[in-house]
Amino acid sequence: MATFSHSRLSSYETCPLRYKFAYIDRVKVEAEDTVETFLGSRAHEALEKLYRNLQFERLLSVDEVLAFFNREWEKNWNEAIIIVNKEYTAENYRKMGERYLKDYYKRHKPFDKGKILGLETTNTLPLDKEGKYGFYIRIDRLMDMGEGVYEVHDYKTNMSLPKQEDLDKDRQLAMYSLWVREQFQDFKKVRLVWHFLAFDKEMESFRTKKQLEDLRKDVLDEIQEIEATEKFPANVTRLCFWCLYRGMCPEWKHEVELEDKPENEYLQDPGVKLVDEYVKTKNELENHKRDAEAKLEKLKDALIAFCEKEEVSVVFGSENKISVKPYESVKFPPRNSEERETLVMLLKDIGKLNEVSDLDIHALSGVLKNRKWEKHDIERLSEFGIRETKHRLSISKHEKQVFGPPYDGPSS
Numbered sequence: 302m303a304t305f306s307h308s309r310l311s312s313y314e315t316c317p318l319r320y321k322f323a324y325i326d327r328v329k330v331e332a333e334d335t336v337e338t339f340l341g342s343r344a345h346e347a348l349e350k351l352y353r354n355l356q357f358e359r360l361l362s363v364d365e366v367l368a369f370f371n372r373e374w375e376k377n378w379n380e381a382i383i384i385v386n387k388e389y390t391a392e393n394y395r396k397m398g399e400r401y402l403k404d405y406y407k408r409h410k411p412f413d414k415g416k417i418l419g420l421e422t423t424n425t426l427p428l429d430k431e432g433k434y435g436f437y438i439r440i441d442r443l444m445d446m447g448e449g450v451y452e453v454h455d456y457k458t459n460m461s462l463p464k465q466e467d468l469d470k471d472r473q474l475a476m477y478s479l480w481v482r483e484q485f486q487d488f489k490k491v492r493l494v495w496h497f498l499a500f501d502k503e504m505e506s507f508r509t510k511k512q513l514e515d516l517r518k519d520v521l522d523e524i525q526e527i528e529a530t531e532k533f534p535a536n537v538t539r540l541c542f543w544c545l546y547r548g549m550c551p552e553w554k555h556e557v558e559l560e561d562k563p564e565n566e567y568l569q570d571p572g573v574k575l576v577d578e579y580v581k582t583k584n585e586l587e588n589h590k591r592d593a594e595a596k597l598e599k600l601k602d603a604l605i606a607f608c609e610k611e612e613v614s615v616v617f618g619s620e621n622k623i624s625v626k627p628y629e630s631v632k633f634p635p636r637n638s639e640e641r642e643t644l645v646m647l648l649k650d651i652g653k654l655n656e657v658s659d660l661d662i663h664a665l666s667g668v669l670k671n672r673k674w675e676k677h678d679i680e681r682l683s684e685f686g687i688r689e690t691k692h693r694l695s696i697s698k699h700e701k702q703v704f705g706p707p708y709d710g711p712s713s
């Protein structure tokens with residue numbers, strides 16, 4: 302049976318390429334912990350310890366729970382653990398963990414609600430009749446609350462709280478509740494409970510039988526889609542900073558290679574040089590373009606002025622000539638102006654709005670230019686059109702003339 306976990310599916314959903322590295326190519330990378338996952342593991346262990354003792358009728362004091370947490374922290378901490386946010390130290394995170402546990406303990410003491418059925422359980426939920434696919438079930442704490450009511454508890458050390466609607470759509474615990482439903486004959490209801498330790502907050506959700514059956518089908522469809530796909534594109538998000546495969550990912554590999562180089566060597570890297578040169582050239586091109594456009598505008602004005610002064614309409618250069626022809630253009634009041642509203646009223650008044658409403662201002666100019674309407678209507682419309690003279694410049698090659706003697710008939 303091919304078993305898929307929630308994190309395996311999430312891995313595909315967040316980045317198919319990461320999924321390929323982890324689950325298809327099974328690339329072995331030194332599993333570097335981030336401080337966030339390290340803190341999460343230590344908090345889970347401490348709560349597991351608390352509830353394991355309760356199974357043996359022993360209630361640990363909060364100090365004992367904290368002592369266990371700190372012992373495990375010291376024992377497992379190593380310098381390779383990554384702290385992405387450099388503003389904080391390991392000590393900050395350790396103290397956060399202590400606070401999470403103290404708050405949790407205070408809120409739930411004396412821990413006498415329900416019977417513990419399982420801690421950090423490991424099971425598989427079959428997804429199809431053929432037994433080809435299964436879903437990995439790992440419940441932080443499974444509780445029997447009596448009368449067919451069960452609770453699936455999950456501890457979270459996230460630094461942000463989800464919205465209730467996100468939890469109502471959460472796949473992980475819903476799949477766990479599907480397993481619980483199939484596990485116990487007296488089953489009536491399963492409550493999904495998340496403990497957001499950083500906020501000392503508990504959030505709940507619940508699924509109907511129909512929702513769970515739909516979910517089972519969706520999960521199976523997704524697994525079959527993953528099994529069938531041959532494309533695993535990279536999906537760059539902020540999660541990349543926590544990705545163990547950055548060093549081999551085409552989106553980041555070059556940056557990772559540069560990270561270890563000293564500055565003088567870094568600047569000699571051919572990739573760095575190419576990018577710097579490309580950006581510099583592109584900026585130069587854009588600056589040139591801007592300058593050239595400004596220069597062209599000035600030359601255009603100068604040509605118009607030249608034509609007016611010299612009373613010519615074509616100006617000759619060494620290889621090209623430029624004809625400068627005035628043409629009429631009509632400008633109407635812009636959108637959202639008072640004049641525009643008055644113009645619309647007028648068009649309505651004369652029953653012509655439909656004729657131009659799906660046309661643009663150029664069409665309206667066309668009406669004036671071609672004088673297609675009744676004379677009276679054209680006159681009223683003309684009041685809104687501001688006439689101005691513009692110049693259109695066109696460039697073409699001119700052939701040089703070779704001036705010889707006047708033609709006087711065929712030679713004999």
Ligand code: SF4
Binds near residue numbers: 537546
């Ligand atoms: S670094 Fe980002 S884009 Fe690359 S594999 Fe990891 S998650 Fe995907």
